[in-house]
Amino acid sequence: QSALTQPRSVSGSPGQSVTISCTGTSSDVGGYNYVSWYQQHPGKAPKLMIYDVSKRPSGVPDRFSGSKSGNTASLTISGLQAEDEADYYCCSYAGSHFGTGTKVTVL
């Protein structure tokens, strides 16, 4: 089982939007609407940002949104802020679960 594929890095200026993709197969991402996203700052534990593909836990800003099309899930950060600079991981219900991770840089 291979990890879900994410871009190694994405970047954007403050206020811009960035989108992170998470590509799997019909056996994992494409087969279930159980996709979550995690934010991890250096030296810190991960934090749940999105679950059920597009739902936000309480306390997560609404500039974070999730979607899915076929075997690819996406996380979009709108109105990018300096504190959004972190690593982001997708996770699926099936398969190896976690994606390869994406570093978001705020320019």
Add this chain to the structure above:
Amino acid sequence: EVQLVESGGGLVQPGRSLRLSCAASGFTFDDYAMHWVRQAPGKGLEWVSGISWNSGSIGYADSVKGRFTISRDNAKNSLYLQMNSLRAEDTALYYCAKDVKQWLLYYFDYWGQGTLVTVSS
């Protein structure tokens, strides 16, 4: 306040064993599935193992199947990971993580701070 506190990590030689523990508080432990997730230095997250609320459903990553055993003691609000036949590639920070349901849904809403396991001679 939900708290997950891992312990038991350390330096161990290849081929030896180690047992990790996770003490949970601030929630009804036996209402939720629990997991171990690890992160090798400078690398990404890797799900290791998960256990449902009543230990009826257990899963392992292929990389640890047959070597690691997850268990829980609901009376002690504790989660465990018995790691045998350790390899250098098992070196990582091991996180204890709480699921949002009784069964394995793989949504981790609370995490501990991790315990470091280093496998080296």
